[in-house]
Amino acid sequence: MSLSNLHLSTTHLRRVLALDAISGAGAAVLHLAFAGSLATWFGLSEGLITAAGWALLAYVALSTILARQVIPSRGPLMVLIIGNVVWGIGCLALAWGGDGGVTALGQAYLTVLAVAVLALADLEFLGWRAPAARLAV
Numbered sequence: 001m002s003l004s005n006l007h008l009s010t011t012h013l014r015r016v017l018a019l020d021a022i023s024g025a026g027a028a029v030l031h032l033a034f035a036g037s038l039a040t041w042f043g044l045s046e047g048l049i050t051a052a053g054w055a056l057l058a059y060v061a062l063s064t065i066l067a068r069q070v071i072p073s074r075g076p077l078m079v080l081i082i083g084n085v086v087w088g089i090g091c092l093a094l095a096w097g098g099d100g101g102v103t104a105l106g107q108a109y110l111t112v113l114a115v116a117v118l119a120l121a122d123l124e125f126l127g128w129r130a131p132a133a134r135l136a137v
Contacts, residue, residue, distance in 0.1 A: 013127030042106030084121035
């Protein structure tokens with residue numbers, strides 16, 4: 001099998017989407033409930049952490065809708081994939097972008113978050129690449 005033929009089945013894609021929604025919900029709760037503590041530990045602003053928590057809730061809603069569809073819609077799925085890529089790159093830029101005051105713990109958290117989000121984006125992209133007959137247009 002070549003890499004150009006690699007894709008996820010619809011069932012596996014829906015499981016990845018559900019995992020994405022669950023992990024996103026956990027991160028949203030963490031960010032919203034403990035924004036002050038996380039800001040101190042990570043060297044980030046409390047406002048940024050709170051805003052990220054609210055953004056995650058919107059993201060979780062889309063992930064959940066797609067995970068519940070028998071055949072996930074391609075357009076919204078691509079929006080989710082692009083969102084994951086942008087989120088992952090943003091985390092890396094914030095963690096390693098220079099004199100932002102991010103602590104070592106903050107860098108570790110943002111790096112792990114970026115790797116997880118980019119891995120989910122990759123798996124979702126493999127599902128998106130599935131033959132068009134298997135995914136809703």
